[in-house]
Amino acid sequence: MNSAAPERPITPDPADNGLSRQEASARLEQFGYNRLPAPPVPGVVELFARQFLSPFIYILLIASAVSFALGQTPSGVFILIVLLINAVIGTVQEFSAQKAAAALKQMMKGTAHALRDGQIVTIDVEEIVPGDIVLLSSGDKVPADIQLLSASSLAVDESMLTGESLAVAKNAGTASDDSTPLTERADQCFAGSIITHGRARGRVIATASDTQLGKIAQGVTGKTSAEPPLMIRIRKFTYQVAFGILAAIAALAGLMMLDGGYSIEDMILMTIGLAVSVIPEGLPAALTVALAIGMSRMAKRNVIIRKLVAVEALGSCTLICSDKTGTLTVNELTIRRVMLPDGRQFEVTGEGVAPGGEITGHAGAQVDATGQETLRELCVAGVLANESHLDYSGGEWVSQGDIVDIAFLVMAKKLGMSITDLRTRQEQVALIPYESEKAYSGVVNRIGDQTVIYAKGSPEKMLAMCNRMASKDGSIAIDKSALESQFTELASRGYRIIALAKKTTSPGDHEMADMIFLGMVAMIDPLRHEAFEAIEKCRTGGIEVAMVTGDHPATAKSIAVELGLCDADATVVTGPMLDEASARGQVAADQLIRQARVFARIEPTKKAQIVDSFMRDGHFVAVTGDGVNDAPAMRQAHAGIAMGKRGTDVAKETADLIVTDDNFSSIVAGIEQGRVVYNNIRKVIGLLVATGFSAILLFFLCVLAGLPMPMIAVQLLWLNLVANGFQDVALAFEPKEGGELSVKPRSPHEPVFDKHIIEHVLVVGSWMGLVAFLNFQWTLDQGQSIEDARNLTLMLMVLFGNIHALNSRSEFRSLFRIPLLRNPFLMLAVPLAQLAHIGAMYVPGLSDVLQIQPISLEQWLQLLALAMSLLVVEELHKILIRRRRQ
Incomplete structure (x- = not known):
């Protein structure tokens, strides 16, 4: 990305005639077509193969192979079916989110x-x-x-x-x-x-x-350096669980060998059952559903998700690097103030090309007749020395031309003036277009037997052309020092200043001299009105915001101070400052970047450098933008956010998320939903791991007591995927609990399997495992067969899963304080899971594979009473959590 493309020698050609067709054809063959390369996209087969690159999958594949070797064909087949379902889900998820940056080519069509x-x-x-x-x-x-x-x-x-x-x-x-x-x-x-x-x-x-553009494309189409936060956490969680499984298998095998009462086949089947019980097979499906639900909810808040994992990535961000133009501002230059030479000032409201708004005097006072006349005279100069157009078409105002010229047309509309009448009332003799060397534009018109010259441009240029200035009593001698002071003060606040002048003379006099200074207008690309509240919400939620723009430092600082991103004494870091620091080494550059929150005159590659520095500092970074210049940084970040209305195709195709209304506050709403998604993923993981831990404890207690395996592998798979699977997925539909934006973002280093979930797993899993063991032992002591004992134990675990799923709706709120119908999917999933298991007892073939059979109502009620004890345990645990939080 930072390496310059090699120079290609170009032989000189006559500027008048250009290339010959033969030479053009030869160069086309030499240099290739003028289009940008598309990034390679993995095919469906490659995506499908990727789904098997996980420690969980390796363990389950081994378990399946061993099951077939020992003649446990149903268990082996069931495990393979589970793997296939998970792989299909993962492939569909990635393929639906996989898009090439095709818009890079469209930029050059x-x-x-x-x-x-x-x-x-x-x-x-x-x-x-x-x-x-x-x-x-x-x-x-x-x-x-x-x-x-x-x-x-x-x-x-x-x-x-x-x-x-x-x-x-x-x-x-x-x-x-x-x-x-x-x-x-x-x-x-x-x-x-x-x-x-x-x-x-x-x-x-x-x-x-x-x-x-092509150099930027090379960075955009390259490999993303930032791994999504959710993937980082899930990968760590995967390895933690895999390590735990191997340790548990080793410990269980050791205990069985010490006991001496188990055959080799029993030991292998027991360890397979343990592995199957602990692995959260339902996690991939639950993750996909949780992210998809978040994607749907974000879409209602004007945030479109291009990559599914970006749903949670946005909720994890600790710092937003926002572009200024078109993101925090409306990207439409607007006249904000009008200053007349005699000191009178007027405020202009409204923003963008829509003529809504008005012009008022000091503190909102009405403009008197004299002021109206002077403003109109100034506006006439701005409209006539102008090549732009403003029309109302298709239900909205459409503009064409230079944005400075358009701002004057909008101001004329706010004064109730007809642009068409102004332009037809005077005969245009000559138009003087704007050129950087002259720093002004003008028009020479004829009115009757008089010539009227209007001009607008930089204050310095206009002052040099004028010898008089307008006042309430006509034109008077110009006070250049007072006007220069006025201009300097406004320019230091980030405004772009345009001065206007007029001259009425005899026919044939087109000289731009001895003119009357009409006044100045102060323009700025105005802030989006919703940006203030959005920035404040970020601050409340512990999310830092940095402005990174290619605009002028004074303009950037003015906007940042107004938004509260920095104070008036803060240093604005510019591209040259960053180059100077980088020359001293990465440490110096990092020190400069990390202490600043406003960056100006920043080129595309430096935006990516800034993002990379913040990421090295431990931040989860989201980058917003709408231009091609924002694409490399968006690609570099954990979450790239493009503006949907004014965003370029490159920005949209590079981004993980697209804000359809270009509203910064929509990003904040997306952050809230991202946090909800992550909270729901935590709830699902807590539910799955607690169930797995209860199975571990059950197996260990059985071995210590010298009892046979309490459930076979296929029963454990049924429990994880079907009986509990409905509930895992339904839990992902849980709505927000409230207050998601009132807490600081999670630490980038916080694991998904944190102290709170570990405590939850130990408390809940221990109770379920202990009660299930005691019931299994008691059933065998009553003289019932091992098949009956396993049948009753499996039903008890299903009932435990029902109670646990309801209690998992909140990590600290009581179940009795959460409206049941807030999540109707879970209210449906809980009885459905129970009915599915009961139905399996009566289905020939399935009941044989699962080795289960119908039980009496009395037995079911006894097991339900045992399962309800979990409700008491979890409510007591939540009381303890709430007291600690207070």
């Missing part, structure tokens, strides 16, 4: 105008080659990286690449090289950017993967 054999031809973008002479005009998408040969009033929107919210003026007369930052290469245009106005001619210097 379309046609372009090029010179071939001295003629202008329209060719597919994919056929553009290095050395081609390309013609660009307003509205075009740049097809490749281009060195400008000539340009006229050229401005380019590079926000998708650099994060800069304003269009960048380009000039063929400047010079830059590979060491020049992207934002300062005024003589180059980059693939994927948009020409907002002007025209240009340039030579292609890079295509496909060698473009700046």
